Amino acid sequence: MDIKELRDRIDEADAALLDAFCRRMDVSAQLAEYKKDNALPIYDPARERQKLGEVALGTPEPLRTHAMALYSLLFDLSRSYQEKILCPDAPLVRQITGAIDGTPKLFPQTPVVACQGVEGAYSQLACEKLFPVPNIMYCTTFESVFSAIDSGLCRYGVLPLENSTAGSINKIYDLMMKYRFYIVRSARLKVDHNLLAKKGTSVKDIKEIISHEQAINQCGAFLKSLSGVRITAAENTALAAQTVAESGRSDIAALSSRYCADLYGLECLAESVQDQGNNYTRFITISKVLEIYPGADKTSIMMAVPHKPGSLYRILSRFYALGINLIKLESRPIPDRDFEFMFYFDLDTPVYSPQFAELMSALAAVCEEFRYLGSYSEIV
C-alpha cells in the first residue's frame, strides 16, 4: 500500500472521530444544562472512573495506555466545555476586566517602593529599571518587603524572583504562599559580579571573599580557581562591599556590582566573574491592589493540585487545549502538608484574549486552591 492510500484511510478514520467528538461534546453541553437544573457538580469522578475502566477493557493491550490518555483528555475537554456554559462570566474574569478598565494608562512614575538591601544592591538597580524615579525604602529582609505592601506602608515592592544561573529564589516563592499581593510589572536585569577590594590590593593577597549566597553560587568556577580563600556569606552584595571598605584589611574582597565599587571607593580586581556571561535576574513589582497596565502579556498564577496521579497533567492539558504557552513552572512544598506542593505558573498570553478569560474561569473551578497573581509586562 502506498502513502496516499494509507493517508486516505487515516482521513476516513479522522472524519468518523471528528463526527463522534462533536456529537460527544454536544451531549456534554446538554448534560451541563441538566446539571444546572438539578444543582449537580460538573465533575463526576465515579462516572469517569467507570468509563476509563470500560475503555481499558475494550482496548487491545498495545493501545490500552494510549486510549486511556486520550479519554482523560476528552473528560477534561468535556468538563471545561461544561464550565464555559455554566459560568461564562466567572467572578475572577469580572475582577480582571474591572482591573483592566480601572487601572491608569500610565505606569506610576515616582511612587514609594520597598526593596530588600541597601544603597547599591541589585534590587536598587531593578527599582530604577522598573520605575522612572522611584522613592526607595530599604528593608532588611524579603519578608519585610511583603509586609510593607501588606500593611499599606508602601504602594509597591520590588523582589528578585529567579536568576538565569542559580535558578529560582525559593524564599520568595515560599513567601508568596503567606502574603496576598499582585504582580504589576517585571524586569530582567543583567547582573555582573566583580571582585572588589581596597585600592592597592592584588588578587594573590586575598584570604577571604564575602558576598550574598546567590552571587557566591553564580561565581562557583571563579571561586574554585582561587586556592586557600575563605568564602563568607553576607546579607547582600552591597553590604559585602561596604564591609570590605570599612574593614581596614587588604586581604578581603567582595563580589559585588560595579556601582558599589564607585559607591564605596573600591577597586575592581576582576570583572564579570560569574560563571555565565549572560547572567540575568528577574525582578517583580508587587502591589496590594490588582492593577493591570496596558500591554500586559504575561500572567502568573499559583495553585495546589490534588495529591493523585494525573492532577498536574489535567491542568496542563487545559493550557494545551487553549493554545496557551507556559513559560515557567515552579513547585514548592506546602508547609505542614506531607509532600504536597504549590505550583507556580507563568503564562505567555495577552490578558485581553478570550482564551485567557476561558482559562481563568476554568482553573478557578477545578483547583483545590487557586490564586491569580496578576497580569503584567516585562521590561527587558
Ligand SMILES: C=C(O[C@@H]1C=C(C(=O)O)C=C[C@H]1O)C(=O)O
Ligand atoms: C459529561 C459529563 O461530565 C463530566 C465529563 C465526563 C465525560 O466527558 O465523560 C464524565 C463525567 C463528568 O466528570 C457527565 O457527567 O457525564
